[in-house]
Amino acid sequence: MRLYTLFALACLPLLGACQFLGGQSDQLRPQRITWEQRADACQGERCSLVNVDTLQFAEQAPLNALIERALLAMTVEQAEAPLPASLLDYSAVQLQREPQGQQTWLQAKLIDQHDDLLVIELSSYLYRGGAHGMPGRAFINYSLSRQRALQPSDLLLPGGEETFWQAAREAHQRWLREQEFEQDVELRNKWPFEKTANIALLKDKVLLKYDVYAIAPYSMGHPTLSIPYSRLRKVLRPEFLPAQK
Incomplete structure (x- = not known):
């Protein structure tokens, strides 16, 4: 299963000028959009459903489109499979193809905004039968000034990736x-440290x-995992390092 991950952040002109070292009194409040569709053709006890809980930001079409694409990508279960045209299209096709025993839960949630940053967490849960489904997580941090998602290379000083x-x-x-696993050699050998693209400031x-x-x-x-900003003073570019952190 392919789970989509994003690493980006946002500088919000709606909050005033972009000032990482300054504060702001306003908060960006997106509209929450929720809906659920169930398979009409299902005659069994466990009918398929698609449940969506997402966000819509006023006058921010690129960001809204990115959120929808990210949620759609979390539904892709076969490598190289194309993205559906929209969440509604995905729901219609999925419920017609698998009217029984399939569940898709998708959510986009604003989890933080500070200085000039906005952080959105994406969640998915795909149940395709069996004992449990497969959950997924990702973050969107979006730059409205650049109108694109930023990559780690945008945020790190030269040579900062290793640090x-x-x-x-x-x-x-x-x-x-x-977790009291420090002495658990078997667990540490089976589940060693890995990098992740799911990073939020x-x-x-x-x-x-x-x-x-x-x-x-x-x-x-x-x-x-949590990293204090004090550990990253010589790693993050100054414009992405909050004051007094």
């Missing part, structure tokens, strides 16, 4: 201690979130 992932490894060691830390099975068993859900 960033060393800080992530340190965060992984802290996580192992917190929150107001108080940099957050890394892993897909299930990435660095821990399914039962542990989505492991989360």
Whole structure:
């Protein structure tokens, strides 16, 4: 299964001038859009459904389109399969093709905005039968000034990538201690540290979130690592480093 991940951030002109070192009193409040469709042709006990809980930002068409594409990409289960045209199109085709025993849950949620940054978390849960479904996670951090999603290379100083992932490894060691797995040699050998594209710049830390099975068993859900900004002073470009962090 292919799960889509994004790494970006946002500088919000609606909040005023782009000032990473300054504060703001306004908050961007997107419209929440929720809907659910069920298979009409289903005659069984467990009819298929598609449930969507997403966001719409006023006068931000590129961002809205990116959110929809990201959610659609989380539904793609075969490599190189094309994206559906829209969430509604996906729902219609999916429910007609598999009217029974299939569930798709998709969500986009604004989890943080600070200084000039806006962070959206994407969640998916695809149930295709069996004991449990497959959950997915991703982040969108969007630059309205650039009108595109930023990549890690946009954020890191030259030569900063190695230092960033060393800080992530340190965060992984802290996580192992917190989970009391530091002495569990079998688990550490089976689930070693890996890089992830699911990275978000929150107001108080940099957050890394892993897909299930990435660095821990399914039962542990989505492991989360945190890196303090103080550890990244010589890693992030100054314009992306919040003041006093």
